[in-house]
Amino acid sequence: MPSRLTPRSAQRSSPSAAPGISASAPISDFSTRLVAWQRKHGRHDLPWQNTRDPYRIWLSEIMLQQTQVSTVIPYYARFLARFPDVAALAAAPVDDVMALWAGLGYYTRARNLHRCAQTVVGQHGGAFPASVDELAELPGIGRSTAAAIASFAFGARATILDGNVKRVLARVFGVEGFPGEKKIENAMWTLAGSLLPQNASDDEVSAYTQGLMDLGATLCGRGKPDCLRCPFAADCVANVTGRQRELPTARPKKAVPTRRTWMLVLRDGNAVMLEKRPPSGIWGGLWSLPEAADEASLAARAREFGGDGAVSPLAPLTHVFTHFKLDIEPRLAERDRGVGALAALGDADTAWVALSDLDSFGVPAPVRKLLDGLQGSLI
Numbered sequence: 001m002p003s004r005l006t007p008r009s010a011q012r013s014s015p016s017a018a019p020g021i022s023a024s025a026p027i028s029d030f031s032t033r034l035v036a037w038q039r040k041h042g043r044h045d046l047p048w049q050n051t052r053d054p055y056r057i058w059l060s061e062i063m064l065q066q067t068q069v070s071t072v073i074p075y076y077a078r079f080l081a082r083f084p085d086v087a088a089l090a091a092a093p094v095d096d097v098m099a100l101w102a103g104l105g106y107y108t109r110a111r112n113l114h115r116c117a118q119t120v121v122g123q124h125g126g127a128f129p130a131s132v133d134e135l136a137e138l139p140g141i142g143r144s145t146a147a148a149i150a151s152f153a154f155g156a157r158a159t160i161l162d163g164n165v166k167r168v169l170a171r172v173f174g175v176e177g178f179p180g181e182k183k184i185e186n187a188m189w190t191l192a193g194s195l196l197p198q199n200a201s202d203d204e205v206s207a208y209t210q211g212l213m214d215l216g217a218t219l220c221g222r223g224k225p226d227c228l229r230c231p232f233a234a235d236c237v238a239n240v241t242g243r244q245r246e247l248p249t250a251r252p253k254k255a256v257p258t259r260r261t262w263m264l265v266l267r268d269g270n271a272v273m274l275e276k277r278p279p280s281g282i283w284g285g286l287w288s289l290p291e292a293a294d295e296a297s298l299a300a301r302a303r304e305f306g307g308d309g310a311v312s313p314l315a316p317l318t319h320v321f322t323h324f325k326l327d328i329e330p331r332l333a334e335r336d337r338g339v340g341a342l343a344a345l346g347d348a349d350t351a352w353v354a355l356s357d358l359d360s361f362g363v364p365a366p367v368r369k370l371l372d373g374l375q376g377s378l379i
Helices: 008-013 030-041 054-063 069-082 086-091 094-101 108-124 132-136 143-154 163-172 182-194 202-217 295-304 355-360 365-378
Strands: 258-268 271-276 317-320 325-334 350-354
Touching: 030 202, 054 069, 054 108, 054 143, 069 094, 086 108, 094 108, 132 143, 143 202, 163 182, 163 202, 258 295, 258 365, 295 325, 317 365, 325 365, 350 355, 355 365
Parallel strands: 258 325
Antiparallel strands: 258 271, 271 350, 317 325
16 A cells, blocks of 8 residues: 655656655755745735734734635725724624624634634733744634744744645645545644745745745635646646646535524514524624524514514525535514514614614624615615
């Protein structure tokens, strides 16, 4: 059985053999070539670049987790305008943070962002620690993110291993196996560490780290890698053996379960009732529509919240999460005018909200889409 650490010489002489990480013969000038490529062809004008401010770098790194640059840029700008420094973010109500994050997804990041800011202010005097180990102990900052912050903010010689980097390493060095598997990931950490530039300046270290990210995000993309422009085309196992579509190895396929929920759109004129979700679970801490497991239960909730007893269907929608699909069955109900003046329902987790004021509340993207459609029908 071929080893997962097959030398590159064996890979090149026997393309049919299972290629693996080149432990004995890495590309000797990997970091030099990558830094040269990044300085000439990499990205240099992103809003969070050309700064050593750890707050801005941290904010961008958290937002960029599993999210494209084009999506992050407007959110990043709005966050900085509202929270210009870590102290401002720490002092803000978590609802304000969630409202600004709404639509960006993976909402645990937003809750951890707020907790991290409070930890930096409360335990570190408002200054981010410079070491990778201390950064990794902060809420929401893992090993790779800590290394990126340390590299960009403090010039640390630290190993990163995000999704883009895993893809580059898997292709260039022919790493077999799903990178999310612990054994494969550990091997990639070892490989990535061996490739770090030696005796490099802070600027070179930052250029190297950025280069890994840029290469994966631009030339070495998932769908159609631009191998002709890659600085490692002649050495890349995937390119030499024509296995760009096979590497990195895809996640083992599992059946994606489907869940179903009924949502109540309880309306009073141009206002709807929102309910704050629990802090954990999907859309944790966001404001959403009341839910039930079936239509009869939803009708009962409508009456409980002041509905007139009748519910009518709205167009269903489906939202896809990482591990399951959610079928949403929305039902429209009108508030019973006999229950008195429109008011809060007696606790901090429910609120009547004008459709024009939804920007002030953190509302999940599919719910916001549903309510925007409702608002459009009332114009």
